[in-house]
Amino acid sequence: MPPAEAAPLLAVRELAVHIPDPPHLLRAVDGISFDLDRGETLGLVGESGSGKTMTAMALMRLLEPPLSRLPTGEVLLDGEDLMRLPEGAMAALRGHRLSMVFQEPMTSLNPVMRIGAQIAEPLRRHLGLFRAEAAARAEEMLRLVGLPDPARQARAWPHELSGGMRQRAMIAIALACRPALLIADEPTTALDVTVQAQILELLRELQRDMGTAVLLITHDLAVVEENAHRVAVMYAGRIVETGPVEAIFTAPRHPYTAGLLASLPRIREEPEPWLPEIPGMVPGAGDRPRGCAFAPRCTRVISGCVAEAPPLLGEPHAAACWNPLHD
């Protein structure tokens, strides 16, 4: 198949997670669609409550019962709908074809298992490597993610590593089987800024070398600006704008994206004394307004906004807005 015509690695179609909470229906994720190509990084940004983490958990099918039964829509990985796979088949893919890195490495590492064994585990399970082979590959992964003295670190327990080193170990586990897709949920949010810079650089290098596609989920627009090829901005369970990173940052079309970018403090010689604010706050998942969920906070609101939710229109730069900027 010629690469230009190739289907995307990941195609998400109308993914929704609606949580019944009588008398409400919490629309945590409310029908989102996006594509991710091989080797590409898509930054999924949003503030708390936007549904970005719920999206990741639904994609990985990691929601616990009773939430696990709620997601609807399609998640096509190489054309195969993950939503329809039996759990056994899904488990065979997790850590193999698709992996996830979380914000808190300490809570996702097994505290009673040595680091090397945790990296070897998916290699043995998914790739059928024997113990010695898997152990050697685990050390190789530790070297790749920049842990000094990999042979010694392979025998370390998670609590013996610093936060940055733990996140490196998590990345080694996630990438051990060279997955096609890595979902990184706030991978550097718990880290200091100098360590964040190290980890993001590491992710970029590994992605380049392995051709992994990355779904980078974060609240930090500055991290997305530097690390993503394309961006999807979520608000109140929906994608309100998506497009190439330069277009989003230089000419945002949705007033929410524009507001977020304006309110982001930047280091400047002459900073403006007042940061532009977005008034009000994100509505709860149970009391979203009819029409556009951003309308109550929006300065560009017109009569149509409160009547009907706008569709996400435009290619490759799309905005869900009845009165977009830069039109």
Add this chain to the structure above:
Amino acid sequence: MTEPPLLEVAGLRVHFRGRGGGMVRAVDGVDLSLARGETLAIVGESGCGKTTTGKAILKLLEPTEGSIRFDGVEIARHSQRAMAPFRRRMQIIFQDPYASLNPRMTVAGILEAPFAIHGIGTREDRPDRIARLLRLVGLPEAAARRYPHEFSGGQRQRIGIARALALDPELIIGDEPVSALDVSIQAQIVNLLRRLQQEMGLSYILISHNLAVVSHVADRVAVMYLGRVVETAPRAALFFQPRHPYTRALLSAVPGQGVQRQVLAGDVPDPAHPPRGCAFHPRCPIAIPLCAEAAPERRDLGGGHSVACHKVDA
């Protein structure tokens, strides 16, 4: 001459006994000063001692050594009783507005407590005082009857700010006051703090790891690394003519600036086992043998800019 500073800290040390019985030198010789109406930011990564410094200034932690002069009075060795008149003049705002408000009290109860503790006003005039505080921070008066869990993160931080303002303080220490907030809410709170400073003549010490926020609000910045101040400068000098290699690395690590990044190797060392000499030398791109031997003294570069580095000439 100029007005004496509101706060002057010299040679402040706070040492704890660590788990292994060794000494953790959380704060190890910090000098700071703060003028009236000024905002001083203390920045640094986890374990640098910035929060401990803030708590020691407020005497929420007992300083091991050093001097803290507030409005000309030495308070470093004041007992809790002797501190009482100073307590109302210096307040703190915490990072986590969820954890710092009593969930069982209404907002009115939370805001009334400072008046009750310090015996200010009468029971009759307190509702007016509470209403005034709520207006000041942009909350409706009806908020008084509600409980903390009924508010969003940004609104809770407004309640925390209202409580800090209750006794008309002169100094407010904000310990990561906007770090837990979403970007759109962060801007609201940053603006609120600035407006209150202008209206009430407040002096701020802002403790933060977020350099972009600091660049917007600080008049002066002190950079800490492993218990020491490595560089202090007015805002523009610190951000645009940084001299200490750690400050430079810290600034270049801030994402979204489109600058060539200088990625530091290694993590921040454990404060219980700081490296000999300059604590930064194992990660420093320009270290010389002397750096592993002797800790550099602070040197004055003029214009309120000082730096502790062997490689920087005065």
